[in-house]
Amino acid sequence: MEFGIYTLADIETNPQTGKTVSAKKRIQEILAAAKLADELGLQIVGVGEHHRLDYAVSSVPVILSAIAQQTKNVQLISTTTVLSTVDPVRLYEDFATLDLLSDGRAEIMAGRGAFIESFPLFGYDIKRYDELFEEHLELWQRLNKEERLSWHGNFRAPLENAEISPRATKEIPTWIGVGETLESARRAGRFGTGLALVILGGNPQFFLPLVEAYKLEFIAAKHPIENYKVAITGHGFFAEDGQKARDEFYAYYRNYWGNVNKQHGMAFHMDREDFEKATSPNTPLFVGSPDEIVEKILKQHELFEHTRFLAQLDIGGQPFETVARSIELLALEIMPKVNQYIK
Structure with missing residues (x-):
């Protein structure tokens, strides 16, 4: 199984210290985390896009290109690209350039994203989401294969024997990120992309129909x-002791979901009892000791037979030192134990 980390670059006040880092500092920490992941042998680093002041990254290819210059081996993936609101031609050119800069390490994960601010920002109609996504995905796949193409669609100017440059070292691997929508899982199958399940709550078994579809x-x-x-x-x-991990993470996790729900105009409450239930063995929240996390990953592998695991480790205003510890435990203890079992 491949292992990696990803970030959405949220900028949040540390609930322990009351301090908030700048966007510049947040980006510097993302670069440092990626460099550490690469040095410790993880295989993937992902960065997602948002177009809001409470997130630090809107230009994913730029950040991944910076990471490419500081790493040697990790695959560099968008987590996610909001495909409905980006021109596929520009997307291909950006990621083909990243692919050349990184010696063939570029990938994209396409999805809707957690927010819809990119639709009005770039002049797209949220009501046409599905049509936009399908058309942009179809064009992306052709761009990924053909250096010259003619194409006509409904949402952008036609292409007439257009030259698509530069060309990546190979076809750029493509995934579709899916939360709970069955149609999105079916779409990934129809188009022949990878399926990336985003499991943030509920019983993991509830997501099995998505994989089957x-x-x-x-x-x-x-x-x-x-x-x-x-x-x-x-x-x-992650922490060496499972209870210590839960004790430390509670404030950051509550802070994260409190802010996310506030951004969506929703109330949120999570007490310690709720949190303990959310971290119990049969839940998808990966909080605990390395052995506890290994057990969770292996249980999910029995369900999904997945070949890649990506952890978002930097939410809720955590200091970089805490994130770095989780990266180290993922690379040095969790990854080798999981792969020892599933060989």
């Missing part, structure tokens, strides 16, 4: 079986 559509479309791939993504916080 993806697999059925993938097989029905007769895509090469080697392109079938499932990833699991979720929140994580």
Whole structure:
């Protein structure tokens, strides 16, 4: 199984100190985390986009290009690209450039994202989300294969024997990020992309129909079986002692969801009892000791047979030192133990 980390670059006040880092500092910490992950042998680093003042990254290819210059081996993936509100031609050019800068390490994960601010910002109609996503994905896949193409669609100017430059070292691996929507899982199967499940709550078993729908559509479309791939993504916080991990993370986790729900205009309350339930063995929240996390990953592997695990480790205003500890435990203890079991 491949292991990695990802960030959405949220800027939040540390609930322990009352201090908030600047966007500049937040980006510097993201670069440092990526460099550490690469040095410790993790395989993937992901960065997601938002277009809000409480997030530090809106230009994912720029940040991933900076990471490319400080790393040697990690795959560099967007987590996620809001595909409905980006021009696929510009997206391909940006990620092909990243691919050349990184010697073939670029990937994209496409999805809707947690917020909708990019739709009015870039002049797209949120009501046309599905149509935009399908058309942009279809064009992206052609751009990924063809250096010259003619194309006509409904949402952008046509292309007439257009030159698409530069060309990546190979086809850029593509994933679709899926939360709870069955149709999104089916779409990933129809288009032959990877499926990245974003599991942030609930019982992991509830997500099994998404994988099954993806697999059925993938097989029905007769895509090469080697392109079938499932990833699991979720929140994580690791410490040598499981109870210490829960004690430390509670304030950051409550802070994170309090802010996210406030941004959506929703009330939020989580007491310590709620949090303990959320971190229990049969939940998708990866908080605890390395052995506890290994057990959770292996349980999910029995369900999903996934080949990639990505942890979002830097939420809620944590200091970099805490994030770095989780990265170290993921790379040095969790990853080798999981792979020892599933070989």
